Amino acid sequence: MITLVTKSYNLHILILALTITSSVSGELANERQLQFGAKIFQQRCVLCHGDHGMGEGLLPIIVAKYPSTNLFKKKIY
């Protein structure tokens, strides 16, 4: 009986540990991906779409009649 209780107790600890581990690593992966995406956006997109993606990039400002690069106003496809 004591063995059974101990086993079930251990199982709960294991499940709890797995749950905590997977949710924490999930959040970390998400945060990492967000930071990675932000870095790529800074490197490759800001020139036209601007820091906030609202079309305030340098190229649309200096090139006349440049198409709108506001990612919030246009419909995607």
Ligand code: HEC
């Ligand atoms: C050289 C300038 C330039 C760069 C750099 C650039 N874009 Fe664009 N992007 C544009 C222009 C101009 C349009 C609008 C095209 C049109 O109206 O046909 C556009 C359109 C888009 C759209 C479609 C918007 C919609 O609502 O239809 C998305 C999404 C987008 N860009 C994402 C990105 C991402 C992500 C990057 C970086 C990886 C990037 N762009 C880099 C100029 C640029």
